[in-house]
Every structure is written in C-alpha cells, then in structure tokens.
Amino acid sequence: MSDPKNKWTRPGAPPAPMFFGEKERNLVKQVNDELTERVLGQTIAYYPISLEDSNFNDIYGEAKEKVTLPPVRVFAYVEVTNDQTNTKYGYEYQTKLTVNFHRRRLVEDQNLYVRVGDFVQYGDVFYEIVKTFNDTRYYFGQVEHKFQISAECVRARSGAFRVLPEIDRPTLQQKEETDISSPAPRPAPYPPLAATYITVNAETKLPNERVLTAGTGITIADSGAGGAITIDSTFGATGPTGSLQFQQGGGSFTGSVNLTFLSSSGRLGINTDSPTNSLTIIGDFSASSDAYFGNDVYIAGTLYGGSPLKIAGSIQIRDPLDTSSVVASFGDVSGDGSVIVSASCGLFADVTASAYVSASLFYGDGRYLTNVARAQGGMGYLQYYSSNDGKISGSSNLQYLTSSNTLSVVGNVSASSNISSSYFYGDGRYLTNVTASAITTGDGPIGSLQFRVDNPIANEISGTANVLYDLTNNSFKVDAGLSHNRVSVSSSYTASAGNYILGISSVPSDILFNAADFSPGQVLIVKDESGLASSTNTITLNPSGSQTIDGAPAIYVESPYGSVLLYTDGSDWYIY
Numbered sequence: 001m002s003d004p005k006n007k008w009t010r011p012g013a014p015p016a017p018m019f020f021g022e023k024e025r026n027l028v029k030q031v032n033d034e035l036t037e038r039v040l041g042q043t044i045a046y047y048p049i050s051l052e053d054s055n056f057n058d059i060y061g062e063a064k065e066k067v068t069l070p071p072v073r074v075f076a077y078v079e080v081t082n083d084q085t086n087t088k089y090g091y092e093y094q095t096k097l098t099v100n101f102h103r104r105r106l107v108e109d110q111n112l113y114v115r116v117g118d119f120v121q122y123g124d125v126f127y128e129i130v131k132t133f134n135d136t137r138y139y140f141g142q143v144e145h146k147f148q149i150s151a152e153c154v155r156a157r158s159g160a161f162r163v164l165p166e167i168d169r170p171t172l173q174q175k176e177e178t179d180i181s182s183p184a185p186r187p188a189p190y191p192p193l194a195a196t197y198i199t200v201n202a203e204t205k206l207p208n209e210r211v212l213t214a215g216t217g218i219t220i221a222d223s224g225a226g227g228a229i230t231i232d233s234t235f236g237a238t239g240p241t242g243s244l245q246f247q248q249g250g251g252s253f254t255g256s257v258n259l260t261f262l263s264s265s266g267r268l269g270i271n272t273d274s275p276t277n278s279l280t281i282i283g284d285f286s287a288s289s290d291a292y293f294g295n296d297v298y299i300a301g302t303l304y305g306g307s308p309l310k311i312a313g314s315i316q317i318r319d320p321l322d323t324s325s326v327v328a329s330f331g332d333v334s335g336d337g338s339v340i341v342s343a344s345c346g347l348f349a350d351v352t353a354s355a356y357v358s359a360s361l362f363y364g365d366g367r368y369l370t371n372v373a374r375a376q377g378g379m380g381y382l383q384y385y386s387s388n389d390g391k392i393s394g395s396s397n398l399q400y401l402t403s404s405n406t407l408s409v410v411g412n413v414s415a416s417s418n419i420s421s422s423y424f425y426g427d428g429r430y431l432t433n434v435t436a437s438a439i440t441t442g443d444g445p446i447g448s449l450q451f452r453v454d455n456p457i458a459n460e461i462s463g464t465a466n467v468l469y470d471l472t473n474n475s476f477k478v479d480a481g482l483s484h485n486r487v488s489v490s491s492s493y494t495a496s497a498g499n500y501i502l503g504i505s506s507v508p509s510d511i512l513f514n515a516a517d518f519s520p521g522q523v524l525i526v527k528d529e530s531g532l533a534s535s536t537n538t539i540t541l542n543p544s545g546s547q548t549i550d551g552a553p554a555i556y557v558e559s560p561y562g563s564v565l566l567y568t569d570g571s572d573w574y575i576y
Helices: 022-040 103-109
Strands: 043-047 063-068 072-075 077-087 090-102 119-122 125-139 142-155 161-163 197-199 209-211 218-222 229-233 243-249 252-262 267-270 279-281 315-319 322-330 381-385 392-401 406-409 451-453 460-462 467-470 475-478 486-489 501-504 509-513 523-528 539-543 555-557 563-568 573-575
Touching: 022 072, 022 090, 022 103, 022 142, 090 103, 090 119, 103 142, 501 509, 523 539, 555 563
Parallel strands: 063 161, 197 209, 267 279, 486 501, 501 523, 509 539
Antiparallel strands: 043 072, 043 119, 077 090, 090 142, 119 125, 125 142, 218 229, 243 252, 252 267, 315 322, 381 392, 392 406, 451 460, 467 475, 523 563, 539 555, 563 573
C-alpha cells in the first residue's frame, strides 16, 4: 500500500502561466479595447464630482450641492436590472445599472477613476454610483494585475447635481496619489494656460478667452478656422453736403442743415447752410470763458456787458444804416494825443449837472432820486394809485404772501366778468347753479342717504325717502329690494368679515370662522343648497379655538336644505 503522503492529487485550478508578461497583458488589453468599443459599443457619459466646487458640510461631510466636471465619454459593458420590492403600499420598482469598466483603458488612457458618489448618464437617464468592485477580474489569476472595475448605480433624483459651466481654475500641479484604490478624479483636459484666445462665439473651456461683441451698426464676419475676422460698420455720413456729424442716440450719427461747414471757403455756419463769414451764428451765442476775435466784430443788436464790461480802446457808436458813419465815441484820442472822453462802460462815477439831465430812459439804482413814487406799506402789499399827485400806496387788506403763494384779500371781491379757479374753498352757501356734489348741500328729505344721479345735472348727488336714517329713533329704513353678499362653498371654507350668506353646494364640508375677525352684532347665514345634508353627511360649523356656538364647541347641519343663522358678540357665537 502506497504512502498517502506521496499520493498525487490534481490541483483545483491550473497554475498561472509562467511566461505571461507585459506584452501578453498589452495584447489582452488591445483585444478588450477593440471588443468593448467596436463590438459591444455601449457608451456612457461619466460625470466626476469636483471636490473643489462642491459645497460639503463641515460636520457630516455630505455635499449640500454637488458640482461635477465636464462629462467624459467611456465605453463599458452595461447591465440593466429592475428590482421589485413589496411594501405596505404596494409594489415598488427601481432600475439599477451595473457598469463594468476596462480598468487599464480607464486609468491609463483616459486618466479617469471610478468613485462612489460620481454620476453616469446611460441613454437619457442619470444614475449615481453607490458601490464599486475593484477586484472582480484578474489577468490569468494574477491578483496584482486587475483588468475590470464594476460600479453599481441607482437612478439619480432630478437636480441632484449641476455641471461646472466653465473651466476657470486650471492647475498645472497634479495631486500625489497615495491610494490606487481610491485616487482623485482626473482633471479636465485644459487648453494651454498661457495662450490668449479671441473668439466670435463663446467657448467656455478656453481659460483666457476674449469674446468679440458687435455694437450697434457693427458687424463681425468669421471666415472660419485659419481665416480672417472682418469688422465692418453699417454707419455712413448722413445729411446734406458739408453737414457736421453728431450722435443722434442709439450709437448712430446724422447731420443737419443747421450745422454746416463749407470746405471750399472754410466757413462754418450755425443755423444756416450758407455762412457769409468764417463763423456765422444765427441765434444766441454763449461762452463760459474768454472769447477772442483777431479782427473787427460787428454787432447788429444790443451789446450787454457783465460786471463790468471791459473794453481796451475806444467805443464807437455807428449809424446802423451806414456803419462807416460814427455817431458818438468814448475814449477817442484827438490829434494832439489827448483823450476827448474817458469813461468806464461798466460803472460810472458820480455825474452832476447844474441844470437838467435828460434821457429817454434811466437805468440803475434810483433809491436816491426824489419826487419819485415808491412802494408803500409792508412786505407783499399790492400797490395802488392813492392820490392825484401820482403817489402809490399799499394796504394789509390786499397782500401777496410769497411764502405760501397766496393772494390775501380782506373784504369783498367784485368782478364784472367771470372769476375762474381750479378749486374754490370756503362757505359756498351763496353760490347758485352748483350741483350738490360740489357743495355741502344734500337733496331729498331729512335723513335720506345721498347717491349719484345724472339727471337733471351730470354727476349730481341726491336722496330719496326710500332710504332713510331716523336720527330721532336711531333707526334705518330701506323701502326697496336688498341684496346681500353670497358665496358658493363646495369644500372646506374659512369665513371672513365680508361674508353674509354661505351657500353650501357640496357636503360634507367644514366651515371655519373666528369671532375676532367679525364685528359685534355681525350676522352669518349657512345654508345647505345641495339638499344632501344628513346625520351621516353633515355640514360642520367650527368656531376658532375655545369659541363656542350657544355654548357648544361646534354645531352640525344634518337635514336637507337646513340652515343656521348666527351672530357674534365679538367673542362667541349665538343662534337666532
């Protein structure tokens, strides 16, 4: 009998190949890549979570808002399962995905790592990764060479994450990977950081992008990659020949016949298209600083000076019909060099005369003139002719108050024609042909309520004996039809102070009301208009809080077409 220790036993699995190395593993990778991408052809969009942009809670570590990097297309083998769960409310169905990734293709070629919490898109549906399996497949049993990563995914709720809209924080520094089983997500493929890009249409992945934007009247034409960008303007000169261009609003330009430059003669005209001088202005001229003229200045109108008007040289007054004829002059120099008349055109010294000084008009301060009528009375007194010697005077009975813009008259105002005003204030008892709407006079019998009528006078107010308030008996009489507020109620309803009749069209129903919302003595009517009320199909009247209805916390309408008439004292409710 042979020794049991020397008995040969067949191993459960064949031994690992002795000559399966890097080249063989690369061959297997190439075959798997081709099988996955060219045969199976299943693609997903992988959304890695951005740890920098997601807002994580400092205590429990969950993200308040998940933000992902731009998606990456990945080829994988996807298995779809539908789980059915029995609950006390029935059956619940949930779709799950099992996504099998080619590990080397994912890590080495796409620099992408699968993590719990990331999102994938399969078809039009988004899923969240809830579990990963990193050691499900090995190369020929070699544990150190894994070639598959599996991820279990469940359907994500709507709005569970948002995609980073643009890349504005690129970095050249890669984080050191210390744990190959849970590495950091790969960075998105950034363009060169130092480059500056000018685009016509925005490209959010360019870090130093500048976008050309056309303004009003500007067009930008892009001939394509490597071509030219053409910028053109649709604006052109408008208006008559020689018209100066100015902005008319909205970024456009125009010209006017009232602002013209004649290049042939070098003349500029304002308010004229045919200037006769180097500068021709028809209209006012304003200058905030000095104005210098190197030649003669002709003024057809009146020259007004400041304080004072300073002129170096003589002033000549010429005949307006013959400008060569000098009528008078100031500061003129005689043949012997002496000054004939010298004066300041702004301020004169004292002028005295032994006889009369006559002029058509006198200008300036006349406070020292005598025998001249002056204002009399207090501030604001209107002046009137007071005597035959030409004197004027004022009175406190006729005063204009500048502070209130008011004319004060003490006494009667009489006019032989109309007196017109936007408003009249005061006692209008003596006014005639005025409707009651414009004065404090009422129409109708004593105690009649006033209302608008348009006959015989439009916008007139009047009264009638059918609507009276008796002041003596403190009673109100209405000899006419009376309409109350009615609200149709088809479900639970909260009554308000504006309600009077609540018509219940559907039962059962609850009517809620609070006495604090109503005035003491206010009435509320609840009526079953459906005719369906019964002991088992009731209309429930619920007062608020501890309030009661005839001492009860609630009452019920239990008969068809039944009704309840309530009133409140401001605290509780009572039936009558």
